[in-house]
Amino acid sequence: MPEFSELSVLIVDPSPGMRGNLQNMLSQSSITKIDYALGAGTAIRQLAKKAYDIVLCEYDLDGGGANGQDGQQLLEDLRHHRRIAPDTIFIMLTSEGTDSKVIGAAELTPTDYVLKPFTVDTLMARIGRAVDRRNALLPVYRRIAEGSLREALRLCLAGLDQQPRYATEFARLQAETHAALDEWPEAELVYHTVLALRPTAGWAQLGVAGCQFAQQRYEDARLGLERLIALYPRFMAAYDLLARTYQALGQDIQAKKVLEDAVAISPHMVRRLRHLGELAFATDDFGLAERAFRAVVGKARHSEFRSPEDHVNLVRTLVRKGDATQAGNVIRDLERSLRAGPETETCRALAAALVLDLAGSETGAAAELARAAAAAGLAQDLSNQLRIGLANACLQHRLDHEACGLVLGMMNDGARGITAEQAVDVLEKAGRHDLAVSVGQRATQQAQEALSETAARLGQGEHRAAVLAITAAVRRAPRNVPVLLAAIQAILRQLDELGWEAPLAEQAAQLMARLRKLDPANGALEHLAQQYGTTQRKYGIAAAA
Incomplete structure (x- = not known):
């Protein structure tokens, strides 16, 4: 062959x-x-x-x-x-x-x-x-990997016509690409079109529920997922989404039961076990939480991607049960079995602080939290959930400087950062309005600095540097209209002067759609759309239908 x-x-x-x-x-x-x-x-x-x-x-x-x-x-x-x-x-x-x-x-x-x-x-x-x-x-x-999602959609439509043998696969990619563009009604329509021809297509039913969930139509999603599980009792992804749906409806007990049923059927999925442990902990079912987190630690032990955060979750559960001895054993296992580094040190120190708190050693706990915060500043792979938990622990021990540093660090994390609004919300929920105001002011200052840097870079002809600076600001402040405007203008200018790049053009289109939702009467929208079309024509790019 x-x-x-x-x-x-x-x-x-x-x-x-x-x-x-x-x-x-x-x-x-x-x-x-x-x-x-x-x-x-x-x-x-x-x-x-x-x-x-x-x-x-x-x-x-x-x-x-x-x-x-x-x-x-x-x-x-x-x-x-x-x-x-x-x-x-x-x-x-x-x-x-x-x-x-x-x-x-x-x-x-x-x-x-x-x-x-x-x-x-x-x-x-x-x-x-x-x-x-x-x-x-x-x-x-290939188009999806390049970020050319509109072109990927065009190819999906062509594939549906030209290669009917794989019509289902093209439809699935079409729906997933609409979802990647946050075009949930369009994605849902594709799934419904598939179901009109194949009413029992489980993946399409799951897709509909996912679109409903994304549009916050949680009750519709719940009903559809329960029907799907009744039809396919071993469709595990449906259990996972149903659990998230119950959580969104504020029904954590039901969500936990769904995941328990799923784990009983298919007990090997680490992320599902982790989710079950989190739900069990949130509902004060510490026995189940311990079993779930122990299973996660055990199953992840031989993975190249094991995370020290799983040990922290297990320690937190054991501390809530009052079992300091077992919690100490878990910390020692963490120290022995994971490679040294800032992620491991953050988790070790946070776990140690939890045990010291249980023992009533507030001074010792505060010292370990300070070590954890310092290590977190150097860590690359910690989840925001752990960082937020660490920031809250620092606030409880009057480590305000460390807590603010953690929150600002998350806000400025280019890989997995949180928005300025989310950063402020963390501090507001902790009852620290004073710190929330301070972080909000810092976010405003950073936005102004980004606008100034963008203008200066453009003035010097450094188009790519300007786009990098302002798109980082967009991530931190996704609903800041002046920042959005500056980002769209910078991208369009780069496209016009340096040549058409499909992923960048796609980003400009998405930002314009966001601006239109936030400020539909903004007078710049029509001019930006015209500029986009003019640049398309300049480089012989066909406008999307």
């Missing part, structure tokens, strides 16, 4: 015999670009260095034992941390026909899964089908 000769494959399997068998099968079909990984950690490191067309992964990576990471957890890590592209073909190989493992593989939507034993013809038929599908969708995937 010469059409397969350029494909690259990563085989993830601990068995030398199975690796050899797979290599022989692939070689018979002219696939010779083959690398190997014996386990999840090796696979993740390989994929960090090199992209592969296909991953063939054994489910039982530790031979069915209790140690190590299985194929399901590996796929979860790869998808969550974006170590594989959306068009990567991931085929799960398993000799197990048990429900929990098949469900686990299916819910993470590998391209396919193959039950052992299988023949070379079976494997290559699955690969051939997956490659054909990928080739059809690849132009859309």
